[in-house]
Amino acid sequence: MIDFYNQELEKLKEDNCFRSIADVRREGKYIYLRDGNTEKKLLNMSSNDYLGINSDVEISRQFVSTYKGALGSGSARLLTGNTTCYVELESLLAKLFNKERALLFNSGYHTNVGVFQALLTKKSVVFSDKLNHASIIDGLRLSGGDFFRYKHLDYENLEALIQKHAHNYENIIIASESVFSMDGDIADIKKLVEIKQKYNAVLVIDEAHAFGIFGRNGLGVAEEVGCLDDIDLLVATFGKSIGSYGGFVVGNEILISYLINKARPFIFSTLLPEISVEFSKFVLETILPFTYAKRLLLLDNAQRLREKLRTINIKTAGESQIVPVILGENQKAVDISEKLIDCGYYLLPIRHPTVPKGTARLRISLSANIDFCELEQFFDIFSHIN
Ligand SMILES: Cc1ncc(COP(=O)(O)O)c(C=O)c1O
Structure with missing residues (x-):
């Protein structure tokens, strides 16, 4: 054996x-x-701590000297509810991204697994860039639903696949990273928005490597190209540029409420520690803007x-x-x-x-x-x- x-x-x-x-x-x-x-x-030269925040001991000292909260989190949120720090960070994210609501997950990996497992129902289909991260693929596989992978950054191929398969489903979802993690190249988000509008699809963008780097406020590529309002669900992580830990998704009230009810990594896992939530908030408020x-x-x-x-x-x-x-x-x-x-x-x-x-x-x-x-x-x- x-x-x-x-x-x-x-x-x-x-x-x-x-x-x-x-x-x-x-x-x-x-x-x-x-x-x-x-x-x-x-x-x-191998770290995703792109802004050097995680490795800056002064920042850690500054944060720890004022932190008075808990270290862990106790249980899943649906069991014992919210404490203030989760609500505050989600409100801050919703405000920054100008979306109705945000939802925290334990990591970027958990976020993608939860989002795609939940969105991809039997009546839905996902079209996913071939080089999308393993967490997106794992979520798609966990859902048991149908998905097609279009050639990397090839939007003609994406449209061809939509035209070939979409009529078999009630609901279309398009998924792409913004900055691709292993090639460093960038999706054409404007084009993806155009396609999403043409086919009435839900557009999910994973900004894991762009959040904290691109855009005037560091929100990512969608901010940089002026498309934030057209992204239905935007996923990112605190584990890279922000130097903390955890993941999140922002979107409208219906989609976030749907995820709270359906996303297994959200429902069945103890939430990330309060200290990470507070540290992420600290970085977003006091470091990223500068x-x-x-x-x-x-x-x-x-x-x-x-x-x-x-x-x-x-x-x-x-x-x-x-x-x-x-x-x-x-x-x-x-x-x-x-x-x-x-x-x-x-x-x-x-x-x-x-x-x-x-x-x-x-x-x-x-x-x-x-x-x-x-x-x-x-x-x-x-x-x-x-
Ligand atoms: C594109 C992308 N999405 C999500 C993740 C997962 O994020 P986390 O490290 O917070 O789990 C990664 C991690 O490498 C990634 O590259």
Whole structure:
């Protein structure tokens, strides 16, 4: 019995797909990789802490010195109800996004699983971008309903699929990330809104990697392109740019009320700790509003790095703070990652099933506290070992 699983692990090792969890200590933009009693200092280029909020000890100290609430949350909300902090954070989110209501979930993963499991009924159909995150796919699978995956960012293909299949269903849902997590490229939200209107569909946008980065107020790509009012459900996480933990969805009263009644991860799990809720609120109120210049610089650094990588014929993509270095085979990604670790850079290989087979890569996940001089040094070293 156990042998069966061991053989599965051996197969992963043969394919260079075996994962293990590194033993580390984090301090600011550095990560210290531990090996017994020794530590190796590396520049952390793999974190989603895009604004450096999570790694800023001053921010944590400031928050903790004033925090008086509970650490945990006790039970699921439908059992023991709301305490003030949940209501306050949801009201703040609804106000920021100019939506009727917000709903907190335990993480971005839980949010997507809950939203898609609940929305996709037998009479509904979902059209989902092929590169949408695993949490969206898991929610779709959990629903047991029908869904079709359109080619990545290919809206002609999306329309062709809608025209082919939608007549079999009463309700159409379109799902896309805004900033795609492994390629850093960005959906054309205006086009998606146009298609949603044409086919009278529900549009769900996952702004996990855009919330805190794009838009004048950091609300995401929909804010940046002026489409917030046209998004039916907007999902995001506090676990990336905001440096906290938890997920949320904003939308109208009917859809949020429907999720409260139908979304299994909301109904059947103890809610996220009060301390995380309060910290998210603290960041939204006292830090995010003052990050605009920092966010522009971050995106500019990312673009300049992409241009440099192209000069040495590296395949990269995107227009966001995520800069993929697409290498192809797993072995190559593993080898280059190991060499970079030797040279002081923490950049892990991303392989199947996180990305399609044959597109293994390093995913440079830039943080605002890494300056361009550091990126130039990184580039020099990378171009020598590649
Ligand atoms: C696009 C996208 N959505 C949702 C999630 C899940 O968010 P969380 O880490 O808060 O569970 C991720 C996480 O990587 C993601 O990339």
